[in-house]
Amino acid sequence: MDNANKRQADSNKGQADLPAASTLRALEELHAHEIARMQQAIQRLQSRRLVETEINKDQLAYLSRQIEELREANEHLLIATLNANEMQSAAESVSRRHAEFLSILAHELRGPMQPIQLATTMLNNIHSLHPDLERIGGVIGRQLATLDRLVADLLDAARINTGKIRLQVAAVRLQDVLDAAVEITTPQFFARNQQLTLNPLPEGELVGDAVRLSQIFSNLLSNASKFTQQGGTVVVSAFASDCTVQVTVADNGIGVAKEHQLDIFDMFTQCGQPEEQARRGLGIGLSLVKSICEMHGGAITMNSAGTGAGSEFMVTLPFKAKLADQPFAPPNVAMNTVIPRKILLIEDNEDANECMALLLRQEGHSVTTCTxxxxxxxxxxxAQFDVVISDVNLPGMSGHEVVRELRRILFDHLPCFIATSGYNADRSTAKSFDFYLVKPTSMVQLLDIIGNCVLPA
Structure with missing residues (x-):
């Protein structure tokens, strides 16, 4: 009984183990399947990683090339910038040397102009001795005035290029500015038998430097006369708007070719004029006119139909219309009565020294000369002197040093100090001298100063 039951139990146990074995195999198969899927996924990830790695390698290589190119471009840009700075510095240095050369040249030219001016004055004083003396003196005087104007243009060009030109700004009538320009250029028009017409001008005022504003129009009028035939005509007219005025200088002269109109305001431009015309100037005037116009907040343009068709120059400047009446100021005229002065003349140019001393003695003054x-x-x-006239650029001890030393040792009896120089006045000169005259010295102006200076106490 017991054995039978035991066999039956073993049989039942074997039958119960059959499903368990089947489930294990199923689990093993499922596991194997999942393992296979995981392996496939790993392989796909590995393949993708390899592809991405290759892509990254290409991207890195591309980026490396770009970085290298950018580095090279940056180096080239840096080198170009340094070269540009060096070129700019070199250009500025050349410009400064150029301006310094013009200034020195103008000063050196004014040196010999001084005795020529003085000798011309002496020649005019004795013109009654021979009928040709007046004509000869006139020729020398006119040519000297032309040379003086060219030298002044050189100095102005140097000052403008270096930014050293200063404006004495004040309200000035347009009529006064143009009258001054006409007065300066009338002899030139008269000599060439040309007709200059100044049309009625609008009443109003400009704000600027009266001398420089007159220089604008005297240069334009001089150019118009220079490049207009004998017997030609020049007309000046003006039109005012609310806040500007346009002044036109028109001539019927040789005109300007179309190809030269764009650069006509450039420095030293001659614009292909005929040879005999080109020899009459340095090509500085119109460049100065443009610079002075711009310094006053204005502008200049020109128009010409071409060679032989005449020219028009239009200057536009800020303008205030309806100026109130201004009191008339009579010119300062030297008195005929000469007050004898004791004068010390210090001038290293022996010809200028001799001529000026002679002229001053002819006017009744006592003159002591030094070189x-x-x-x-x-x-x-x-000795005690009433007036000391000194050149600024003396050998050894300059005129500035002379005046400073004399002010120190003659503090209780100071004479009137008058400077003569080829350079324009600067602040140091203004502090040293009482008056400053630019060579060639005007004897009329010098005698006026001497006659009106206050005697030392």
Missing amino acids: DGTSGVRAAQD
């Missing part, structure tokens, strides 16, 4: 600053100081210590 250098050191001897001038000694002379001032040995």
